Amino acid sequence: MAYPNLSLRRHLPIIFLQLCVFSGEPVAAKISALIVFGDSTVDTGNNNYISTLVRSDFAPYGRDLQLENGRPTGRFCNGRLTVDFVSEAFGLPPLVPPYLDPSRNISDLAAGACFASAGAGYDNATSDIFSVLTIWKELEYFKEYAAKLRSFQGDDRARETLTEALYLVSMGTNDFLENYYAVPRGHAKDYHTAAAYGTDYLLGVAESFVRALHALGARKVDLNGLPPMGCLPMERALLGGACTEDYNVVAEGFNAGLRALIDRLNAELDGARVVYGDVYGPVADALGRPASYGLENVEAGCCGTTGLFEMGYMCNSRSPLTCADAGKFAFWDAIHPTERLHRALADAKMNTTLHVFL
Numbered sequence: 001m002a003y004p005n006l007s008l009r010r011h012l013p014i015i016f017l018q019l020c021v022f023s024g025e026p027v028a029a030k031i032s033a034l035i036v037f038g039d040s041t042v043d044t045g046n047n048n049y050i051s052t053l054v055r056s057d058f059a060p061y062g063r064d065l066q067l068e069n070g071r072p073t074g075r076f077c078n079g080r081l082t083v084d085f086v087s088e089a090f091g092l093p094p095l096v097p098p099y100l101d102p103s104r105n106i107s108d109l110a111a112g113a114c115f116a117s118a119g120a121g122y123d124n125a126t127s128d129i130f131s132v133l134t135i136w137k138e139l140e141y142f143k144e145y146a147a148k149l150r151s152f153q154g155d156d157r158a159r160e161t162l163t164e165a166l167y168l169v170s171m172g173t174n175d176f177l178e179n180y181y182a183v184p185r186g187h188a189k190d191y192h193t194a195a196a197y198g199t200d201y202l203l204g205v206a207e208s209f210v211r212a213l214h215a216l217g218a219r220k221v222d223l224n225g226l227p228p229m230g231c232l233p234m235e236r237a238l239l240g241g242a243c244t245e246d247y248n249v250v251a252e253g254f255n256a257g258l259r260a261l262i263d264r265l266n267a268e269l270d271g272a273r274v275v276y277g278d279v280y281g282p283v284a285d286a287l288g289r290p291a292s293y294g295l296e297n298v299e300a301g302c303c304g305t306t307g308l309f310e311m312g313y314m315c316n317s318r319s320p321l322t323c324a325d326a327g328k329f330a331f332w333d334a335i336h337p338t339e340r341l342h343r344a345l346a347d348a349k350m351n352t353t354l355h356v357f358l
Contacts, residue, residue, distance in 0.1 A: 125186020
């Protein structure tokens, strides 16, 4: 077991599924592939191949990614992401490949592909801030992928693959932190409160996106909520170490609206099963009970100097104060979780996903 400090109970769902997969025991249902959309929380390297400053394809990012011998892959983390652990738990590859990697062919992507782009948001104007992929460009690439899959597997098998795949969507934080709360752009300028921007506009985009996925054959969707974004190290720094609770209230309101949206989608979309991916709860629990997760520092990132402001190019191999053991930290840089927290998020997610899709 990778992290003995975590409770056995947290690992039981993943262990059970892996035992079924590796022993050849049948499972009640299958996940044929993991298809990922979103931002830096799930981008496995697509930004390496577009013209943007939002990148992490350099050291010390990836230094603990043992499956790549410590090579930086473009993940905003010291190791693997939640989606990598989820993929492995379903018996799929332990690293979800980025679709834009030119070294990958369709056979490499048939069991899963990531279309996410670090810096992206539901609002196109958010993605435009850093010249990254919009959510709709991610969908265009997925359509291209689906066409390649049909050519590779044949129409019937490809249709089955796309129907039985799990579609994971994770974004929204950038719309608030990089757009609304910074210098409002696009639709963010039309709303007097962050809460209204989230519930009245962003949730509408999320709904349109899931409906578009459904029209393309998606039936199993994991739609993720927001984390306690006021407790990210960069936001804590604004209040001298305390969480920015106003931001957390907005995140909780958005998540409540997302759960209501999911209920409606399940009622209206034929054959669909959309689940709510709770990020807020597991992260808040880890930050509130760090010792239970083997964590010692939940207020600053491992990488950089203070760990309160550095991310991307500011977190680099010349940062002299980067911590020696990222496993003791909840955050790798001022925004992004460490592999340990990603693993905890995957464990929590599988508790939901397994009950629904096994």
